[in-house]
Amino acid sequence: MKDELDQQTGDLFARSGSAERQARLKARREAAGYRQTTIWLHGDSERIGYARGLVAAPLQQIPQEVVDVTSYTLGWLRGDQDRPASVSCASCRAEREKPVRAGDYYRALDGQPLQVWYCSEECAERFQW
Numbered sequence: 001m002k003d004e005l006d007q008q009t010g011d012l013f014a015r016s017g018s019a020e021r022q023a024r025l026k027a028r029r030e031a032a033g034y035r036q037t038t039i040w041l042h043g044d045s046e047r048i049g050y051a052r053g054l055v056a057a058p059l060q061q062i063p064q065e066v067v068d069v070t071s072y073t074l075g076w077l078r079g080d081q082d083r084p085a086s087v088s089c090a091s092c093r094a095e096r097e098k099p100v101r102a103g104d105y106y107r108a109l110d111g112q113p114l115q116v117w118y119c120s121e122e123c124a125e126r127f128q129w
């Protein structure tokens with residue numbers, strides 16, 4: 001317990017701003033159906049998965065040297081999402097010059113589009129009609 005005369009030490013049991021934010025995040029995530037847990041990941045298996053996801057190698061062809069399939073799969077998903085991908089205009093189909101990060105435009109595993117891209121304001125307006 002803190003000495004009542006101590007003017008130097010702060011309230012060590014008070015929640016910091018960061019702890020408050022974390023508590024609010026946790027409440028939001030739980031309300032959305034998530035649960036928080038801790039898992040152990042095997043670094044080499046995760047790195048192998050990441051490298052394979054990055055080049056869109058088939059997820060289910062797991063290399064012999066993979067020790068942990070969960071680590072491999074999580075690595076593969078990250079690699080797949082970081083993979084450079086092309087995206088074309090939703091209106092005129094012109095391809096974007098620079099590749100995008102696949103995870104920003106396509107859902108993992110089935111490649112369903114997450115958002116559309118227009119090459120110009122005109123295309124965006126034309127597509128509304």
Ligand SMILES: [Zn+2]
Pocket residue numbers: 089090091092093094118119120123
């Ligand atoms: Zn266009």
